[in-house]
Amino acid sequence: MANPNPIRTEQEYQVALARIRELFHAEEDTPEGDELEMLVDLVEVYAAEHYPIDPPSPSAAIEYHMDQTGKAPTDLTPLIEKHDKVS
Numbered sequence: 001m002a003n004p005n006p007i008r009t010e011q012e013y014q015v016a017l018a019r020i021r022e023l024f025h026a027e028e029d030t031p032e033g034d035e036l037e038m039l040v041d042l043v044e045v046y047a048a049e050h051y052p053i054d055p056p057s058p059s060a061a062i063e064y065h066m067d068q069t070g071k072a073p074t075d076l077t078p079l080i081e082k083h084d085k086v087s
Helices: 010-023 031-050 058-069 073-080
Strands: none
Touching: 010 031, 058 073
């Protein structure tokens, strides 16, 4: 395992992602598992800075939750009280 260095370029990021794919099924508490954990941490730091993900809008978050839980818009009517506001 190489010494951990910050990922500074897109090329280093892509190399780290490729190595993560190689190590994906490494067992914990092994040299390969430790390398995988370190690379994931480094990739997360780089990705957070270079590929930020904005939080969803409130309506998108509600729609996602409804989709994941099998709810329909009519299920919101008792909470919102006005059917026209649900849509």
